[in-house]
Each structure stands twice: as C-alpha cells, then as structure tokens.
Amino acid sequence: MRMAGTVLPALIAATILVFAAPAVVAGDGDAAPAQGNMQVASTGGGLAALFGGGRNLSGFRQHVNAGAIVVRKSTPTECLPGNLKGVLGQVAEEFGAVSVQSTHRSPQRNRRAGGAPQSLHLDCRAIDFRVDARGREVMAWLREHPDIGGLKMYRNGVIHIDNGARRTW
Numbered sequence: 057m058r059m060a061g062t063v064l065p066a067l068i069a070a071t072i073l074v075f076a077a078p079a080v081v082a083g084d085g086d087a088a089p090a091q092g093n094m095q096v097a098s099t100g101g102g103l104a105a106l107f108g109g110g111r112n113l114s115g116f117r118q119h120v121n122a123g124a125i126v127v128r129k130s131t132p133t134e135c136l137p138g139n140l141k142g143v144l145g146q147v148a149e150e151f152g153a154v155s156v157q158s159t160h161r162s163p164q165r166n167r168r169a170g171g172a173p174q175s176l177h178l179d180c181r182a183i184d185f186r187v188d189a190r191g192r193e194v195m196a197w198l199r200e201h202p203d204i205g206g207l208k209m210y211r212n213g214v215i216h217i218d219n220g221a222r223r224t225w
C-alpha cells in the first residue's frame with residue numbers, strides 16, 4: 057500500500073507531460089505556458105476560462121489567477137475555511153473585482169487593526185474585503201447567504217464576513 061504514495065505523483069507527472077507536449081509543439085514560437093497556469097490556459101477563452109473550467113483548481117484560486125480576486129501581500133488565504141473562500145468567489149462573479157484586505161491576524165496585528173479581543177480573524181475564520189460594487193446591494197446579497205455568520209460593512213466600505221454565529225455590530 058505504501059506504493060500508492062509514490063506511484064500516484066509519478067502518474068500525475070506523466071499526465072502533465074503528455075498534455076504539455078502538444079501545447080509546446082503548437083506554440084508557434086510562443087513561450088510554453090508555465091505549469092502553474094496550465095489548467096487555466098487549457099480551458100479556452102472567455103468567461104469559461106475565468107469561472108467555469110479548470111476542475112483541478114479551486115474556484116478561489118481560479119479567481120485569484122484571473123485577477124477577479126486580489127489578495128494583498130502578506131495576507132494568508134490557505135488557512136481560510138473553504139466556504140468563506142467560496143463566498144468570495146461568488147461575490148466576484150455576482151458583483152465584480154474583490155480585494156482581500158485582511159484575513160488571519162496575530163494578536164498584535166489584531167489590536168493594531170482595532171479588532172475585537174475574540175475576533176475570528178485570530179482563528180483565520182474571517183475576511184475583510186472590498187468589492188467594486190454598490191455596498192448596499194452586496195450586503196443585501198450577503199445577508200441571504202447561509203455560509204456567513206458575522207457580517208458588517210464599515211464606513212470605509214470594507215466588508216467583514218466570518219463563519220461564526222450570525223451577528224452584526
């Protein structure tokens with residue numbers, strides 16, 4: 057059974073090579089696509105490439121690759137719960153470009169940001185973001201979303217969502 061752990065990556069690597077080969081041949085002098093972009097590159101053009109295709113990439117990652125979700129440097133997203141990342145992807149599809157301002161915070165960083173002492177940012181269960189759309193419409197949509205607990209729009213337009221209990225403040 058230990059074999060499975062080594063055979064599978066080898067198979068995946070072989071599969072990537074098989075699929076990569078025609079792309080290189082058909083490149084007509086263009087540089088071969090970087091491996092990290094392969095799934096996006098292979099789904100064809102248009103919105104399908106942005107939102108529909110690339111089954112091996114999470115929806116969140118696809119949106120980041122397509123520029124529909126912009127994440128500030130030093131803002132971690134790997135630790136976020138999948139359903140909150142899914143919400144962000146849906147917001148990007150419904151309303152437009154999303155800019156992630158804050159996710160996980162250390163206690164010091166949370167204090168500097170004026171976060172509550174029990175803030176879910178400390179547990180990487182909260183996202184502050186901006187979206188290029190009318191805030192009231194976005195908030196009305198978010199209020200109907202079953203995956204959202206805490207929900208608040210600040211005066212500067214930043215929207216907070218988390219997966220705790222449903223509440224606002």
Ligand SMILES: [Zn+2]
Nearest residue numbers: 182183184216
């Ligand atoms: Zn927040």
